[in-house]
Every structure is written in C-alpha cells, then in structure tokens.
Amino acid sequence: MVTIRIFRYALPLLILLLIPGTTVALTADEIIKKASLVYNYAGDDGVARLKMRIKDRRGRERYREMTMLRKDIEDGGRQYYYVYFHRPADVEKMVFMVWKNIGKDDDRWLYIPAIDLVRRIAARDKRSSFAGSHFTYEDVSGRNPEDDEHTIMKDELLDGRPVYIIKNVPKDKDIVEFSYYVTWIDKGDFLPRKAEYFDKARRLYKVFTVEKIETIQGIPTVVKIRAEDKGRGGETVVEFEDIRYDVGIKKSVFHERYLRRPPRQWIR
C-alpha cells in the first residue's frame, strides 16, 4: 500500500520538482482528493488522545476526553475507528466504534459499561453530532470526496500562506443539511485550514478553523481545530495529544468483542 501511495502521489510531485519553471495546475477534484488523504488517511494507522471542550450557546462548557484509534483498510477508502471515553467520569469506559464504508452506510457500535451492553447503532445520518460536540461524524472521519462536486473558486493567501479555495456542492442534497461548503486548502501541505458551511438558505452556519499544525513522524498533522456554530452560537475545540502513526494496530481490535475489553496497549 505504501508503494502504491508513492507511485500515485510522490511521482507526479517528483516530476514537478524536476522540471523547473513548469507548473501543473491541479483540478479541484485532485486537490480535494489529496487533501482528504493527507487529512484523514495519514499513516496506515494512528492513535491520539482527544481533549474536547464543548461550549453551548451560552458559553457553558463541557469537557470530554477520549482515545481514538484509527486503521486504514485502504487509502481513500474504508477505515476503522475506535473511540474510548475517559471523561466525564460517569461515562468512562464507554466505547464507540465506527467502520467507515464508502458507498454505503457506516457501521457503528456502542458499548454501555453500566449495563455491560453492546448495541449496533443505525447510522443513516452521518451528519449528526459526534459525542455531543459541534463536529459531526463526517467531520471526524472525513467526507468522501466523491459525494460532492468541486470547483476552484480562487487562489488566495491565508495567514500569509497560499491556499486553494474550493467550493463543494453535494451531489445528493436531500441527505445533508448544507447547500454547499467552502474549504481553504494549503498549497504546501494540502491540509485544510478552514471550512465554511452554508445552510439551505445559503446562510453561513458553521465554521471550522485549524488552529495548530505540528509535524509528527514527518507528517504534517492538525493538532487543534475549532468548530463554531454561527447559527445558534456555541463552539467545540478539539486538541489532539500523544499522536503516533503507524503503531501497528491490528485489524482484529476493531471488533465487537474488543468493545468490552479495550486494548490496553494503546488505551490507558
């Protein structure tokens, strides 16, 4: 898989570097596809501690802390997520697992430790809130580039860095709550820097801002991101800590039976 990736992306980049003075203009589709890979599929797997501060529209804060494991089955394709909650204390040991599918609904499971129960959760709606935050499931696991039509609006500087500004219009507008969204993608590392979502009446209602990027194991990684609800007010800030890539998480971890027995190797 790694080799595939080199051929697919490093090669064109290499060519680009070798021929000075020429620029190959990327299409909007290519930019988004690349951004999706950089943002959602870094490494083959990954583990991180998430600290989530949710402020409601009156500024009242709730705090969540969780460990998230991810494994890519196929770059740009299927992925597994395993989310273990540490805080708040009364929900400790709750586990949430998602098999992200392409072209069909995701599979989701939830473990409720207080009654030692595992339930599969129907997940028609990827646009509902993740853990009571202002992020949706799709915001966490990434929206499939194939779901939207992409057009480059313009090139611009954002905080002094050149970015692509891309407008994304959903192909099936009935199953999402937005009419379109705009993403700012850094021309250097291809990480999204900002996204603005517009509702069906084309009013801005949600803004995502990447607030901090660090290079971890050579991979530029978003470590702090803010989601603001511009309609009702309120926001969520997520910080990623202890990020590690390619730690060799086995596929078998992402199985129903592991919901009751979290893999101690990564979750402490």
Place this chain on the structure above:
Amino acid sequence: MGFFRSVVAMSVDHPKKVIACYIVVTILFAIQFPKINIDTDPENMLPADEPARVAHREAKEEFLLHDAIVVGVVDESSEEGVFSSATLVNIGKVTEEILKIDGVVAGDVMSPSTTDDIQAEGALLRIEPLLDISRTVDEGYARSVRDAALNNPLLKDLLISGDGKAVAIYVPIREKSESYRISQEIKKIIGDYGGDEEYHITGLPVAEDTFGVEMFKQMAISAPMAGLIIFLLMLYFFRRVTLVISSMAVAMISIIWAMGLLIGMGYTVHIMSSMIPIFLMPIAVVDSVHILSEYHDRYGKGGDRKEVILEVMGGLFIPMLYTSLTSAVGFAALSLTPIPPVRVFGLFVAFGIFAAWLLTITFIPAYIMLVPGGRPRHRDLPQKKGDPPLSRIQRGLGHYSIRHNKLVMLSIAVVLVVSIYGISRMRVNDNPVKWFHEGHPIRVADAVLNKHFGGTYMAYLLLEGDSEGVMKTPEVLKAVESIQEYLGSVDVVGKTTSIADVVKKISYELHDEDPAYNIVPENGNAIAQYLFLYEMSGDPDDLLHLITPDARKTNLWVQLKSGDNADMRTVELLVDDYLEEHELPEGISASWAGMPYLNVVWQEKMVAGMLKSLMGGFATVLILMIILFRSFLWGIMAMIPLSVTVAFIYGFVGFAGKDYDMPIAVLSALTLGLSVDFAIHLCQRTRQIFSEEREWGRTVDKLFMEPVRAIIRNAVVIAIGFIPLIIAPLVPYQTVGFFLVAIMTISGITTLVVLPALMSIFKRPLKIG
C-alpha cells in the same frame, strides 16, 4: 377659585388667542405620534425587575427556550389522519422551507422531520429523525412513522397527537418583534407546499402580534365610531353643528394630548393604553354636554351671548371641577396597582381628564364666542316645542321617586344585597387568548390544537440542586418521575416532559422494548451513559432544554390545556401540596417559570392592587365630596349612586359567569370616576336651587328641568355612543362598551331615582326643607 373664573373670563375676552394657543400645543403633541411603539408582550404586565419575571427570563436562557410559533397540521377527514404519505411529504417540505426563513432558530425547530426518534430493532438501535422524506415515503412507511411516534412518550401529544390526526411544528424565533413577518412567510410556504390537510398557525408571538394589529384597528375604528355616534346624538339634542363640534373638539384634543404625551415620554402603547382614547372620549364629552345643554336652553331665551356663557360657566364651574377631579382621582388611583401598564394607563387618562377640563372651561367659551350666528332657532327650543318625551320622563321620574321614596329605598337595598351575593360568586381569572372573540382564527387554532395535543400552554417546573450532576442521580429522577405521575392525574394538565422521560425511553429501547425496563435505572452511571448515548446521536442541544450542562438544574415541562390563569393557579397549589407531603431530596428546591405562571403572578398582584386602588379611589372621592358640599351627610349621599353602580355591575358580572379579568378590574376606576358625576351635578344643583327658592317643592320642580335634562342627555349620549364597541372583535373593548352603557344607565337611574327619594326622606338633616 377666583383665578380660575378669571381664566374663563379671559377666554371669553380673547377667544382667538386662546384657540390659536391650543392649536399650537395640540400640534406639538400630535407630532409625537409617529414615534409610537406598540407593546403586546404579556410579560410586561409585570415590572422588568419583578422576581418571578427575572426567574422566568433566566430559565428561558438556561434552558435555551425561545418563544415559538406553532404550526398545527390537522387532518380529520380520513382514518389515517396526517399519516398519509402525501401529507407526510408535505410536512417534510414545509419544515424544510421553514428552516430557511431568516429569524428562525433553525437548529431548534421541532418537527417530525427534525426530531430524533429512538427505536430498537433487534440488536440494532436506531436514532434517526422520526420522518425522513429523502427516502421513499409510501403508505407502509407512513404507518411505521405513526407507530414510532405513538410509541415514543417524548413525542406523543407534543409533536404528534395521540389520535394520529394532527402534527405540530414548533418554530422558535429569535426576536418576538419578527413574528408577524415570519408567520406571513410560513403562510406562504403552506400555500406553496401544503395539501388538503388543514394548517393552523398560533403560538404566543403570533397571538401577540395579531392582538397588536387588532388593537390598532380598534383605535382607528371603534374610538372614532363611538365619537361619530356621540356627535350625531348631540346633534339631535342641540341641532347646531357648530356647537357640537366644540364638544367633539374637546374630546379629540384631550385624546391627542394624552396619547401624544404618553408616546412622547417614550412609553409603549400596551393593550391598556390603547384604550385611553376610548376611555377619554365619554369623560371629555360629559362636561361640555352640560355647558352646551344649559347654554342652548338659556341662550334660546334671550340675553347677551357673553353674559349667558359666563352665567352658565358660573353655575357649572364647581360641579365640573369636581366631576373632573373625581374621574381623575378614580384613574390616578390605578397607580396604586403594581402592574406597570395599568399604572401608565391610569395616570395618562387622569392627565387627559385634566386636559379635557381645562379645554372645557377655556376652549368651549372661546369657541362659542367665535361661532358665527347666534340663537337656536325658535322651533328648536325645548321650551316651546322641546323634546316632549324627555320632558315627560323627567317630570314623571322626579315625582314618582319622591312619592314612593320608601319603596325606592327598599328596592335599592334588595338590589345591593343581590349584587353583593353576585360579587361573591365572581371568579378571578384571565386568559389572554380569550381577549380574542370566539371564531377568531387565533381562538380556533387554539381550540383545535388543544383538542389534539397535550396543551399549547407551557409552564416549567424548575428543580435546582446544590451540586453539579445532582439532576442525573436516580434519587432525583425518581422524584421528578413521581411529580409527573401526580401531574398526570390533574385534569387541566395535558402532558409533562422531563429528562426522566428521556432516560426511561432509552432504557426501554436498549432493553429490547421490555416494559420492565421503562424505568429510571438504579445506577447513576447508567443514567449518565444513556444521556450520553442520546447526545451522541441526536442534536446535543435537545437535552439542554431539559437539563443544564452541569446537571445542577432540570426543567419539567408542564403542558396545560387552557390559558386560564385559574387552571395554572390550581396546578401551582396542587404541586405545593404534593411537595409538602412528598419532600424533594435534600438540597433540591422547586420553582415555576413559563408564561402561564407569570400570568398567575400578575393576576394575583392585580386583584390585590385593584382592591387597594378601588379603596383608595373611593376614600379620596368621599373626602372630595365632603369638602365640596362642606357636609358629611351630603358627601355620603353623593357616594350612593356610585356604590350602587359598582355593586350592581360587578354583581352582574358575577351572575353572568364572566371572569374577573384585567379589563374588568380596570373598569372599576372608570365606574368610580364616572358614576359619581351625575350625583355631583344633582346634589350641587339641588343646593344651589334651594338656596334661591328656599322651598323643597319648587326646588324639585326646577331641578327636574334643565339640570336633570342635562344628566339624561349625558347618559343617553354616552350609553348609545358606546354600543358599537359591544360588537368589537377584541373582548376587552366589548367589555368597555358594556360597562359604559351599564355605568351610564345604572348611575343615571340611581342618581335620578334614589337621590331625590333620599333627599325627600332626609330633608331636614340635609337642610333642604
């Protein structure tokens, strides 16, 4: 008084200057009108810093509650009700469009397509919007939506009616002031996307707005209409358009002054203050009717115009001063109530009365001086041809009541006793929805929705704990649950909703819909995890309407089937009793919020305040009467028609089964102020005539000529003038109309029948024979 008499003389000497001066001042008041600010918010019945209101606002903020427009979708024509595929698709589309309206809190809109349902399907837990029109909506799906809705105690009777015939869409709005525009846009959407099913639009903000619109109509139609009828009646009595115009001008100008001052001082026009013109109209006209009546009669007999005016004014000056003072006192006494709009109303009516008095003693004499032409033509004179029916009634009345004075007194005593019994049957209750007449779309919508749902009147029982997380403990949730169970047995309560319901529903679904698990779990962590599960799938803000993020406070929704304050009061008292017997867990306290509760708070204040202001007004008027007549007995006597009128009218209200509500309460001031007027005129003139005639029989004869005619004309003009109000679309205006007719009739009759009878009995102590 010398000063004021010279004011009258000055007006007669310099009529043009006086009138020019009034025109300028009136223009100054009139240019304030464009600044008008309508206020129909029932919350403003309480002062902004009233603790109950502050608590209500805090609760609204803490639980993210907005005022909502309610769209009721009803289909009673078929078996499946609103759960046909076509109707469901329409509901989905209408909702989708409503979400696009500016000023709507889109994320908080509650509709079948925006509200999540939780359902177990074997090992699968489904948390999805109840209605999803992006999938194929066929009859089978429609049925499954209905079953799901009826199986979800959180949605049933709130969003979906138990009989499956109706669906409600709650549209919270950011600013109440925008509700008119938003409801118009909703109407348009319904026109575009609705089908054969019925749509009703209601909710507090809509009711308030509609009320504001109707209020304007009333101000613009009813008041001028009453004015027109008064004008025509006066024309009938006095025949001279130019003279009658002066009287109408007094009413118009004093209304412009009072409203101009109110608006200019930055007060909002509330339902109460919108009635200022209607209240001022009769009061402003009465004094000038006396002047015109006597001027008309005397000038017809000959004499110099200026001398006749001065003579008429001389005779009427004191009674006019006192009738104005008493009316003003009656209204000013409303400032003793703790309800701001009533206070403002009372004080500005009092100001208007003062203005009317000033105009009557200056403007009218000046105007009469300027009027071209002169004497009433011969054929108009009552002495020659007169108005025989009126004259006959007058004489008959006087003689009858004096001859049968004991019988008159007995029957009045009976009337008083019966009235007092009636008053004891009076029920204190108000219901702002009932301020609209029956058949008004708002009342129809209200009736339809309350028939199908758990009630559109939402009160909130707030529980507050002393530590974080306490509202998620099994102990507290069980207490909440038992309060709900108790409320379920109360008739007027249609439905209750709490965080305990959410927990129970999730528990039930997680345990494969096993009824044994439709309970609050014993384990605190289980509660937290169930709620977390809900948050993880639904809209995280949903739960915040029921519990604060720190779980220190919780909000139990209590839906009432009617907006009657009396019903809310019943619920409040029952819950008090219940909590007395079943104490809440240590450290938990309960309090109320919500509009129905605020209505109860101001109603209680109103009743206490009105009693105080009625007593205060009564005492002041009595003192004024004693000062006026320099006699305790005369003072007491002048209060009798007033007392009989107040007792009779409120006794009638009690018997008629009409609730003692805000407009009726406020009308006591009008009754107090107006029904003493005739007595003042009658007593004053009796004493005046007696001092000239020195003989009781001749006094009575003279009294029942011009003075009594003025009183009768007065009563007839006002009583008939306000009859059109009785068919007004707003009930408070109808009430005012009814009261004015009743006040004029009852106080007129008591004055003309009871006072002469009393005088003839107590001739000696009264020193009139």
